[in-house]
Amino acid sequence: MAFRAAVITFPGSNCDRDMTTALEAVSGTPALRVWHGDADLPDRLDLITLPGGFSYGDYLRSGAMAATSPIMRAVVAAAERGVPVLGVCNGFQVLTEARLLPGALLRNAGQRFVCRTVELTVGNTTSPFTHGFTAGQTIRIPVAHHDGNYYADAETLDMLEGEGRVAFRYGECPNGSARDIAGVLSANGRVLGMMPHPERAIEPAAVPSLGGADGRRLFENMLASFAAA
Amino acid sequence: MQVRVLVRLKPGVLDPQGRAVHHALEGLGFEGVGDVRVGRMIELDLADGTDEASIRQMCEKLLANTVIENFQIESIG
Numbered sequence: 439m440a441f442r443a444a445v446i447t448f449p450g451s452n453c454d455r456d457m458t459t460a461l462e463a464v465s466g467t468p469a470l471r472v473w474h475g476d477a478d479l480p481d482r483l484d485l486i487t488l489p490g491g492f493s494y495g496d497y498l499r500s501g502a503m504a505a506t507s508p509i510m511r512a513v514v515a516a517a518e519r520g521v522p523v524l525g526v527c528n529g530f531q532v533l534t535e536a537r538l539l540p541g542a543l544l545r546n547a548g549q550r551f552v553c554r555t556v557e558l559t560v561g562n563t564t565s566p567f568t569h570g571f572t573a574g575q576t577i578r579i580p581v582a583h584h585d586g587n588y589y590a591d592a593e594t595l596d597m598l599e600g601e602g603r604v605a606f607r608y609g610e611c612p613n614g615s616a617r618d619i620a621g622v623l624s625a626n627g628r629v630l631g632m633m634p635h636p637e638r639a640i641e642p643a644a645v646p647s648l649g650g651a652d653g654r655r656l657f658e659n660m661l662a663s664f665a666a667a
Numbered sequence: 668m669q670v671r672v673l674v675r676l677k678p679g680v681l682d683p684q685g686r687a688v689h690h691a692l693e694g695l696g697f698e699g700v701g702d703v704r705v706g707r708m709i710e711l712d713l714a715d716g717t718d719e720a721s722i723r724q725m726c727e728k729l730l731a732n733t734v735i736e737n738f739q740i741e742s743i744g
Contacts, residue, residue, distance in 0.1 A: 499732055545684060
């Protein structure tokens with residue numbers, strides 16, 4: 439059976455097409471496009487993705503309005519059933535606002551929009567997203583965000599670290615995130631939110647500084663989990 | 668009835684906007700500015716008799732993110 443992945447588009451999403459392209463490039467199957475106003479998701483999904491962008495113009499707080507949209511009720515219900523969910527950038531912000539992941543993304547400590555390729559250290563190698571990496575491995579993935587400064591109280595941060603739920607850390611932190619956290623997992627490891635954009639790093643670039651294929655591995659990991667399931 | 672909701676970052680949560688505003692005030696020559704915190708003010712026009720519990724729910728579910736923000740509800744008429 440083909441890999442069934444959905445890409446949710448909110449008004450103001452702008453990486454939905456990149457996500458769709460990456461999913462199809464890796465799985466060979468077109469992703470299913472879902473509009474934020476839909477009440478239901480397609481059935482039998484292997485993966486739900488929330489793409490980057492500026493949903494609802496970042497009104498109120500980044501991701502806050504999208505978290506209240508009709509489709510998010512279905513996404514929360516699916517996540518509770520164990521369907522893997524990947525939120526990238528604005529998608530990560532939406533996942534925290536929907537309380538599928540702990541913490542929040544604040545304005546970057548340096549106040550500036552940060553757009554460059556960064557080094558990440560892999561901190562978890564057991565989730566459906568990260569099992570193909572080795573612990574401590576360094577990968578290069580682009581970031582592009584204004585509100586990527588991960589915040590949670592010390593108790594929550596200790597819990598995330600203690601339970602191996604810090605998926606990725608920045609090598610050199612671009613945004614002031616607590617404990618250099620770039621991506622976190624849910625308690626069951628099946629929801630991942632990350633600020634860097636793996637969907638923008640799925641093929642080797644002619645100019646190395648412009649991209650790379652390290653993000654592709656994350657999609658391959660998900661596909662391998664699906665094949666093993 | 669009208670209600671004003673003030674949303675502020677919790678004490679201890681870094682406020683880069685406040686810091687930038689502080690810096691700008693100093694740049695304009697204002698002295699003695701200690702700390703600056705930027706928040707958000709939301710005015711709601713509500714049906715008369717809307718109870719406090721409902722307004723608190725509006726704050727907790729949408730108007731504030733209680734992971735990082737506190738809110739304060741004031742009646743303004």
